[in-house]
Amino acid sequence: MNNITISVKGLSVSYERKMVLSNIYLDLEAGKICGVVGPNGAGKSTLFKAMLGLININTGSVLFNGEDIKKQRKKVVYVPQKNDVDWQFPATVFDIVMMGRYPHKKAFQRMNNEDRTIAMNALNEVGIEELKDRQIGELSGGQQQRVFLARALCQEADVFFLDEPFVGVDITTEEKIIQILKRLANEGKTLLVVHHDLSTVNNYFDKVILLNQRLVAYGDTETTFTEENIAKAYGGQLTILHKTGMIE
Numbered sequence: 001m002n003n004i005t006i007s008v009k010g011l012s013v014s015y016e017r018k019m020v021l022s023n024i025y026l027d028l029e030a031g032k033i034c035g036v037v038g039p040n041g042a043g044k045s046t047l048f049k050a051m052l053g054l055i056n057i058n059t060g061s062v063l064f065n066g067e068d069i070k071k072q073r074k075k076v077v078y079v080p081q082k083n084d085v086d087w088q089f090p091a092t093v094f095d096i097v098m099m100g101r102y103p104h105k106k107a108f109q110r111m112n113n114e115d116r117t118i119a120m121n122a123l124n125e126v127g128i129e130e131l132k133d134r135q136i137g138e139l140s141g142g143q144q145q146r147v148f149l150a151r152a153l154c155q156e157a158d159v160f161f162l163d164e165p166f167v168g169v170d171i172t173t174e175e176k177i178i179q180i181l182k183r184l185a186n187e188g189k190t191l192l193v194v195h196h197d198l199s200t201v202n203n204y205f206d207k208v209i210l211l212n213q214r215l216v217a218y219g220d221t222e223t224t225f226t227e228e229n230i231a232k233a234y235g236g237q238l239t240i241l242h243k244t245g246m247i248e
Contacts, residue, residue: 005028005030005064006028006062006064006159006190007027007028007061008024008025008028008051008060008061009025010023010024010025011023011024011051011059011060012057012060013043013046013050013056013058020043021043021046021214022214023214024047024060024215025215026209026218028190028192029207030158030189031186031188031190032190032191033181033185034191034206034207034208035193035194035195035201035204035221037198037208037211037225037233038210038233038234039212039233042213043211043212043213044194044211045081045163048163048192048194052078053068053070054078064076064159072159073103074104074157076157076161077151077155077160077161078163079148079149079152079161079162080148080163081163082144082164088137092136093128093131093133093134094119094133096136096147096148097119097122097132097147098116098119100119100150100152100154100155100156101115101118103155104155118156119154122150122153125150125180126153126176127176128143128146128150131143131147140170141167141168141170142168142169142172143173145165145166145168149162149177149180153180158188158189159190160181160184160189160191161192162181162193163194164195165193166195166197167196181204192209201225202222205221206221207219207221207224208221210225210229211233212234212235216233217229217232217233
């Protein structure tokens with residue numbers, strides 16, 4: 001298996017002359033779940049899109065095992081925020097999950113029984129096989145998130161980018177998702193997860209990136225997710241986080 005490592009060097013991104021990310025350096029190792037944490041507007045989703053080549057960058061480079069994303073695209077999967085998805089799209093759960101097989105197909109190559117088996121196995125793992133014929137807009141928030149996780153599993157990728165996968169889901173779905181992510185990490189996959197609930201960071205992630213337009217801190221969660229680094233990342237928002245119970 002190809003355990004992909006990721007190297008980000010001097011990455012900067014701006015929108016309409018406003019700097020959103022400034023001079024980011026990261027070396028991400030395989031077999032770890034890495035949480036990306038920071039306040040609203042910190043550039044977390046922008047970091048993902050820049051690393052994936054979905055937006056233009058000002059400076060810097062992102063390499064997957066020493067190669068550009070274009071050469072590793074099949075091995076990398078992206079689960080966007082639910083707000084970025086058209087839930088009225090006329091597709092069934094099974095249709096969406098099967099999209100995970102497209103990177104493995106040549107132009108006009110049809111899906112086969114092996115693809116359908118992989119899709120059903122993914123649906124079984126996330127626990128929604130009985131919903132395979134439902135239209136995606138009819139699902140609950142937790143069910144929708146499971147669909148897109150199943151699509152990601154169906155791609156059989158080595159790198160997973162998940163942008164706030166726990167938002168709007170029930171506790172059962174959240175536990176199911178983290179269980180699957182930990183299995184993938186044990187198999188040597190590279191996982192990056194944008195996350196906003198600070199109370200679960202220590203339990204969910206091996207590594208943590210604290211971000212606020214620049215890289216505040218990165219490393220093992222136990223030694224990096226400290227009150228000092230959290231204060232540097234969140235600044236004046238820290239008092240609010242204490243009051244809401246997100247920081248014990």
